[in-house]
Amino acid sequence: MTEYLHFVREYLPYLLGGVPLTLAIWVIALSVGFAIGLGLAWSRVYGGRAAYSIATIYVEIFRGTPVVVQMLFIYLGLPSVGIVFSPFTAAVIAIALNTAAYQAEYFRGSIQSVSPGQMSAAKAQGMTGAQAFRYIVLPQALRRVLPQWSNEAIIELKFTSVAYTIGVIEVTARAYKVGYHTYQFFHIFLLASLIYIVMTTIVSELLWYLEKKVSVPGLGVDVGRPEG
Amino acid sequence: MLSPITASNIWFLIKGLGVALEILAALLTIGFLVGGALAMVQVYAPRKWYIQGPIRVFDRIVRGIPILLLLFTFYFGLSDVLNISPMLASIVALGIRSSAYQAQIFRSALLSVPPGQLSAAKAMGFTRPHAIWTIAIPLAFRYALGPWTNEFSSELKATSLVYVIGVSELTNRASTIISNAGGYILLVFAVTALLYFVVNKTGNSLLYGLEARLRFPGFERAN
Amino acid sequence: MTDVMAATDITKSFGSDQVLRGISMSLKKGETKVLLGPSGSGKSTFLRCINRLTLPDSGRVTLSGVEVTTDNETNMRRRIGFVFQEFNLFMHLTALDNVRVSLVKIKKMPKAEATAKARAVLEKVGLAQKEKSYPAELSGGQQQRVSIARALAMDPELILFDEPTSALDPELTQEVVQVMADLSAEGMTMLVVSHEMGFARAAADELVFMENGVVVETGPPEKLFTAPEAERTRSFLRLLSDGEPAQGPVPTSGARDG
Numbered sequence: 001m002t003e004y005l006h007f008v009r010e011y012l013p014y015l016l017g018g019v020p021l022t023l024a025i026w027v028i029a030l031s032v033g034f035a036i037g038l039g040l041a042w043s044r045v046y047g048g049r050a051a052y053s054i055a056t057i058y059v060e061i062f063r064g065t066p067v068v069v070q071m072l073f074i075y076l077g078l079p080s081v082g083i084v085f086s087p088f089t090a091a092v093i094a095i096a097l098n099t100a101a102y103q104a105e106y107f108r109g110s111i112q113s114v115s116p117g118q119m120s121a122a123k124a125q126g127m128t129g130a131q132a133f134r135y136i137v138l139p140q141a142l143r144r145v146l147p148q149w150s151n152e153a154i155i156e157l158k159f160t161s162v163a164y165t166i167g168v169i170e171v172t173a174r175a176y177k178v179g180y181h182t183y184q185f186f187h188i189f190l191l192a193s194l195i196y197i198v199m200t201t202i203v204s205e206l207l208w209y210l211e212k213k214v215s216v217p218g219l220g221v222d223v224g225r226p227e228g
Numbered sequence: 229m230l231s232p233i234t235a236s237n238i239w240f241l242i243k244g245l246g247v248a249l250e251i252l253a254a255l256l257t258i259g260f261l262v263g264g265a266l267a268m269v270q271v272y273a274p275r276k277w278y279i280q281g282p283i284r285v286f287d288r289i290v291r292g293i294p295i296l297l298l299l300f301t302f303y304f305g306l307s308d309v310l311n312i313s314p315m316l317a318s319i320v321a322l323g324i325r326s327s328a329y330q331a332q333i334f335r336s337a338l339l340s341v342p343p344g345q346l347s348a349a350k351a352m353g354f355t356r357p358h359a360i361w362t363i364a365i366p367l368a369f370r371y372a373l374g375p376w377t378n379e380f381s382s383e384l385k386a387t388s389l390v391y392v393i394g395v396s397e398l399t400n401r402a403s404t405i406i407s408n409a410g411g412y413i414l415l416v417f418a419v420t421a422l423l424y425f426v427v428n429k430t431g432n433s434l435l436y437g438l439e440a441r442l443r444f445p446g447f448e449r450a451n
Numbered sequence: 452m453t454d455v456m457a458a459t460d461i462t463k464s465f466g467s468d469q470v471l472r473g474i475s476m477s478l479k480k481g482e483t484k485v486l487l488g489p490s491g492s493g494k495s496t497f498l499r500c501i502n503r504l505t506l507p508d509s510g511r512v513t514l515s516g517v518e519v520t521t522d523n524e525t526n527m528r529r530r531i532g533f534v535f536q537e538f539n540l541f542m543h544l545t546a547l548d549n550v551r552v553s554l555v556k557i558k559k560m561p562k563a564e565a566t567a568k569a570r571a572v573l574e575k576v577g578l579a580q581k582e583k584s585y586p587a588e589l590s591g592g593q594q595q596r597v598s599i600a601r602a603l604a605m606d607p608e609l610i611l612f613d614e615p616t617s618a619l620d621p622e623l624t625q626e627v628v629q630v631m632a633d634l635s636a637e638g639m640t641m642l643v644v645s646h647e648m649g650f651a652r653a654a655a656d657e658l659v660f661m662e663n664g665v666v667v668e669t670g671p672p673e674k675l676f677t678a679p680e681a682e683r684t685r686s687f688l689r690l691l692s693d694g695e696p697a698q699g700p701v702p703t704s705g706a707r708d709g
Contacts, residue, residue, distance in 0.1 A: 061425070066386075066388035068399055076406070123504065125529070125553045126526065127553070131556060161297060165392070172300075186301065186305040189301040189304060193293045193298075197288070197289060200292040
């Protein structure tokens with residue numbers, strides 16, 4: 001056991017050095033994916049035939065194929081048509097495009113779950129479609145989607161490890177390097193697993209806290225009985 | 229550059245797909261059996277901390293680490309002790325992972341069964357296990373199908389990562405073809421993606437078909 | 452004087468079902484009209500055609516002489532208030548915000564001014580102390596009153612009420628009817644679809660009885676209640692009166708508290 005603790009003391013800093021990269025990929029990809037996903041969801045709910053079809057095809061492709069293939073396609077494939085990305089950028093793009101497809105579906109569901117009466121009332125007040133969506137539908141849809149979105153966020157955090165396959169020196173890559181040099185594969189991978197568990201747990205708690213913070217009586221949190 | 233569009237290459241890829249499907253079938257089965265059992269314990273067994281606690285810890289751990297790391301840890305961990313093939317290690321590792329996800333699905337499905345159903349069965353004289361088997365499980369199965377279809381897709385895509393511990397499946401073979409042919413990268417990856425896509429779609433269609441066949445009037449999806 | 456609202460020959464079908472077969476109606480400033488009729492007669496559909504929440508198949512609607520079309524419908528709606536049967540309060544906003552949001556986002560009023568106006572209107576419907584409550588924390592009657600406040604805040608030329616009390620428990624309808632009666636007495640132009648006979652008798656200038664997509668009869672309340680011309684009017688009104696306890700006229704009063 002003390003042997004393992006020595007091992008940990010020696011290599012933990014190096015592993016932790018990969019955390020900023022992991023988080024950077026994750027945050028950027030998640031944000032970009034959020035914007036794209038929202039746009040795709042809008043197209044699938046309100047868009048005309050062309051927008052709907054394009055969005056649907058996109059979602060089908062990116063949800064129907066593995067992340068690693070998407071990443072390899074972008075990093076190894078695109079250079080042959082002149083588009084070259086660094087490993088980091090390619091990883092961010094791949095994960096962003098991937099999460100956008102999943103988020104699109106979650107947003108679409110939550111937008112459609114907002115009662116149509118809300119839209120009617122907004123329009124009856126004289127809001128344009130855009131105003132109604134932005135001030136009335138979207139705030140409600142986002143609150144409703146949080147549980148699923150949180151889930152997706154954590155899934156993508158774990159998928160950052162796939163960036164190892166195209167040479168990004170994040171946590172998983174570093175773990176492999178240490179293993180390769182020390183032959184203590186099991187030890188280092190155990191340590192790396194622990195790091196991910198801590199990361200996902202912290203993120204999970206933060207998102208749960210966010211959920212409670214934005215919840216409003218009647219939306220997302222159990223409300224008390226209405227007064228008579 | 230040699231064109232990679234040869235019959236032998238295509239066959240090579242398809243065999244890789246076969247490997248992926250083998251792993252998929254095995255891991256889903258493990259996940260189904262173990263996950264099902266875990267769900268039953270979570271829903272119907274006594275609420276003691278020493279029973280439910282370990283299950284929740286298991287869930288947290290297995291769902292908290294990336295697939296790649298799970299594969300690595302498992303393979304290298306077991307290799308110290310047994311002489312295990314990469315293929316078998318993949319199946320066991322992914323099977324255990326899937327069981328955590330399937331346990332969640334089945335647990336949710338079992339909890340969606342209106343409690344009144346089991347009360348009625350009890351009132352009719354069914355023993356509890358018999359009632360669960362005859363009434364709750366068929367209903368839960370129908371509720372679970374939708375989410376389970378997602379799990380199917382998810383695990384199919386997960387098999388693409390097993391190459392990191394040396395299994396020669398579809399994605400791996402695509403890379404091999406590319407390095408041999410020295411080019412046509414986009415095409416080969418596109419075809420690979422297409423193969424996953426087609427299998428995914430087919431699996432989904434079959435599962436939707438099953439769902440439709442099992443539907444009865446008045447069936448409402450949980451959620 | 453131009454009519455505040457004039458509708459001419461409105462028709463509407465849903466699929467093969469012709470719900471409105473040519474309805475015409477007008478309101479002068481300060482008039483309160485109540486639209487009555489059996490379910491399915493097209494009353495709500497007609498109301499929704501006025502502000503184009505539902506698009507009529509043919510016919511014409513004008514607001515203060517100007518036709519309401521697809522091009523100007525958003526602007527026109529800002530001058531027409533609409534109160535829904537299911538309230539449709541914005542769930543994620545407090546009562547105050549519900550009333551205030553249109554002022555700030557549509558009329559671009561400065562926040563302080565909008566807040567003052569919103570509070571005044573909430574006070575008017577008797578819910579000033581509930582301004583921080585969310586719709587889910589309010590009773591049905593309270594929600595509907597906030598909904599009326601929300602419509603009032605925009606200083607509409609006309610308010611449309613689509614069965615405002617039908618979704619309410621019986622003991623909660625009075626608080627809403629009272630607000631409506633007060634509004635009517637103060638001179639608001641109102642078109643109300645409702646079964647509330649007390650309100651119709653006391654506040655309506657004219658009743659319009661609709662059935663099967665056509666106007667069967669119109670006239671002042673007392674006339675329709677005591678000596679209607681059409682037999683169908685008579686039998687429908689009898690049905691309504693028999694089903695309810697005798698409702699005396701509703702006296703106008705100051706604001707009630709919730």
